[in-house]
Amino acid sequence: MINWKNLNELSSYQELGKVKPLDLAEAMTGQKGADRVGKYTVDMAEGLTYNYAAKAVDDDILGALAKLAEEAQLAEKFEELYNGAVVNTGEKRLVLHQLTRGQLGNAVEADGTDKRSFYIEQQKRIADFANKVHAGEIANAKGEKFTTVVQIGIGGSDLGPRAMYLALENWAKKTGTFKMNAAFISNVDPDDASAVLGSIDVAHSLFILVSKSGTTLETLTNQAFVMDALKKEGLDPAKHMIAVTSETSPIAHSADFLDAFYMDDYIGGRYSSTSAVGGAVLSLAFGPEVFAAFLDGAAAEDKLSTEKDLLKNPAMLDALIGVYERNILGFPSTAILPYSQALSRFPAHLQQLDMESNGKSVNRFGEPIGYVTGPIIFGEPGTNGQHSFYQLLHQGTDIVPLQFVGFRKSQIQNDVDIQGSTSQQKLCANVAAQIVAFACGKENADLNKNFKGGRPSSIIIGDDLNPKTLGALLAHFENKVMFQGFVWNINSFDQEGVQLGKTLAKAVLAHETEGALTEYSKLLNI
Template structure:
């Protein structure tokens, strides 16, 4: 395989020649009923990816296929699956796909079969969750646990929190709920204080998540919680488990009921299908539900190996995103789920995409002459319609949109008003927005005119279930991966988060006496009362 900057490829030049077709795509005439029915690709777990309202036609699709082939995207994905070192910045494998099932040859590291290691940890925390549900593991006063609280930040919070909220209604409808879950992430003491105040501490188990065992915010919140437990007359070691690496200070530590392990080959933002998400979701909904989520993710991972773009939803989604970012010049994208259950999913995708592909150098550390990852934001519909859709419809920037919708609600609890139930109104809004963004509206009053030409995709399925959620998660992970391969960047490190941490330590060290060595830093510290 060759790793080339994509502006050196033959397919890049071919796509440049096609830019007028995208810029001049006529949504009014070309977004027909026939196109809506035909411009679809099966995803996994009952999902379909629709690209009908994207500014692409057959010549663009053919050029995107040529780009995928020339940049060897499927071959690079297979190499990642087979355990080659794909995180060049940290000289590590990238193995989050292996958490949900084998797709290639066994992956070995220093004599350890990593697939077996991940499966063993899945078995261990599944058995732990079952024991908690059965009342075999209880708090220090002998009461059964009714609440689980995850303490973590970044990938240890955003993904697991988004997945928990996504399944909360489904679990209530299906009778799958066990423990209520809550999350503490921010080092702001008001976050931990508010959550702890809402818990009955003797019935609460805390899940401390830090791969390194040294994350400043997480350890500060751990001590906050332990202080509250101790002051309540409880033994913290009977109310806390750790999710960490086997080499961290939290591993094999009697201060915790148990410790469950991941390794350096599982990046934080890709860790929701490891023990990072698995422990809290298994405590909340049961291990079987978490394993259904893994099964859905595995199906999407398998589908992503298909070399033809019109049969591979993640690959097509990624390539259309590259077309919009690098050739049509759109620097943003909005994720708009028409499902309240996915209220925090855009926040997770924000980290997944922007932390992975927010890079200005290639895999070898050389500066790039083209744009990489977009700015990602979003909120659920219909709330967003009454917030930032004004700019999306009539602002000066075109923002490509990614809609997600479902035929059925999770609970099925609804009421008819003015001739339709709320779920029908939700879907009507979704259909209307896609067409409104694409086709716009002419009006003699320019203030009421909609220029249209706003491209969007739609991922739709029957109902948001654990399998569907797993497939949706994996779809976006694989989309981000493919785009990183196109841009020839390392999507699996995050050096951009480190500088702030270093300066924070300088500020805190200077508090004990002296200065940080940076007068501006000292001045800001002074006005903030540090």
């Protein structure tokens, strides 16, 4: 039987707080540190490795975390989720994003449909459409091929797909799988849409409108902006636009679109990159085979996340170390630091994934909780971040746990040797140096140059960034966030916190305001 208890009601959590903390700087110094690097590591899917040697944990702490995982029934709760339980209590919905890439358990039926079959059907429809676009069978009014695809969406309809596209763009160009340029319009600020439209050949562009409800204000506003631009070019917008939406939305069967592909209410926006939301743009940009490989990588990592042994389940382990850092050590934030330019927008995606999921102060039953939950997430790719905010990370008054991501090879694979080493070797040297510098520090009588160390980090390492490793990386973080939500007994799958501002904005536009809202409206000339 599944018991949904608050974290502070678990005896294993109380015991965790009594375990002696690790002196990380001391543990990572000399041979002891070298031994830790080989010991504290676990294999992920697709050749990736999660190394947590530079985290402030030892065998005693890991033992206590294993007891917490068992008492919190993390493996059992994940099993409930993928077998179709109503885990999203706030909206009384199933949570099925893992089902877009594989069948982990029993068949799941909802709305009178086998959901795995539904997701496969949409993937096949998208693949067929993309292949016809690439072959020129679906073309513009003059019968010319589309060369650019533009996604119009916001939040999860933009951040994840944009991050995944950028992650694979250079890889696809190098491997010959690149089909179409992709661009993204998200912000309701007209400067965003204008800049994108000014940088593309509108006559040879295919636009994807992504809105589950078909009523998202920012997205529909940008749709109108794009339709106006198409009309000014003498083009029929309906011949240049497809939709990704729910089957019941007002745009699902509209004559304004060439075609429509469907998602459902069981996949939250921030979890939608492996659904039609990411599938349409990625299949058009790189080909359906590349999107299928991306799904395979995610499915393989999902399978690992079903493992009950904490030390063999990298997502669960990462999640519980994060809980230890947040709730026992009291660290309020986490930095995501990919040493890969291809992952330049990955921290922004993880920011939404984590903070929109676990930024909650009530439990899954709507009751106030008495402990902290999701951390503040931020990050930039290395080595840029080293010349930006690493000063605070090394010597600031707050300790910020770090999650590095690195690859042994670059995507371009035509690097040059400069001063005895390649650019990729220099990049990898920097991430190795940062891990040790953060953990061990360096004493100096001049306190301005003194590094205390004891700053914890982990790193996910792979040979190269490709569709399968990207899928595994994405699923790792999705499952990490899910497990942390289970531990904190919160609902990681709704986002009521985004609603109030939307409601008030509509009131402003309708001129139905009072008090301070009226005055701020005047200041902004609304």
